[in-house]
Amino acid sequence: MNVEFVNPFLEAVINVLGTMASTEASPKPPFVKSDDRAMGDVTGVCGMVGEKAKGSLAISFTEEAILSIASRMLGEEISSMDETIADVVGEITNIVVGGTKRALVEQGYTFDMAIPSTVIGKDHSIFHRTDGPIMIVPFETDAGKFFVEVCFEK
Secondary structure, eight states: OOHHHHHHHHHHHHHHHHHHHOOOOEEOOOEEOOSSBOSSSEEEEEEEEOSSOEEEEEEEEOHHHHHHHHHHHHTSOOOSOSHHHHHHHHHHHHHHHHHHHHHHHHTTOOOEEOOOEEEESTTOBOOOOSSSOEEEEEEEOSSOEEEEEEEEEO
8 A cells, every 4th residue: 555645644643633632642553454343442434535546544442542532622521432422533534534635635636535434332343445455553642542544445
């Protein structure tokens, strides 16, 4: 997979969490995913389709991480995995994809974005609907772990 697709997603995630949730996120070494099982407990997924490429992003948060991040974003204690968490994850995903879309336009790629979907539950599956490899970048924060999955085919 081309790094020119991955790096804008990572930069957008770091920026969004830093700005909206006062959370510093540190990427760890990436790896290629071999199955469809989510590594987190709640996942936001969004597809992107353009003339030159199509792909998708998934951001999968552990329960510990998203409860802390959502509490910081909303300014109140969030203690359960509910509709509020689904909304927060959907919004984070939407903002990240929007920021990434702007960065990729500067590189000559244009995309239409799908509406993000959110899945909550342990051991759920993520389907990217493209034939490209799925690159996972784990992140660590003081709130807990989350995982960014990027899958693109040209």
